[in-house]
Amino acid sequence: MKELSKMEQAIIKQKAQEILDKYGFRRPVDAIQLAESIGFVVGNAKMAQEDDGFILVNNDTHEILGEKLRN
Numbered sequence: 001m002k003e004l005s006k007m008e009q010a011i012i013k014q015k016a017q018e019i020l021d022k023y024g025f026r027r028p029v030d031a032i033q034l035a036e037s038i039g040f041v042v043g044n045a046k047m048a049q050e051d052d053g054f055i056l057v058n059n060d061t062h063e064i065l066g067e068k069l070r071n
Contacts, residue, residue, distance in 0.1 A: 004012070020029060023037055032042050047053070 025034055035042050
């Protein structure tokens with residue numbers, strides 16, 4: 001996996017802060033609570049030791065909280 005540039009890191013931090021502000025979250029953030037509050041269904045799965053997690057996409061879902069998803 002490639003290392004992110006300083007610019008890419010700054011953009012990610014900015015976008016993350018925008019999401020936190022939009023939904024009224026302050027740091028530290030409960031990632032599960034945040035994900036559920038914006039429409040994700042959170043579950044648990046047994047994973048290999050080297051894996052941190054994953055996102056499963058349901059292609060039948062076209063919007064989350066009334067916001068259309070991009071194709």
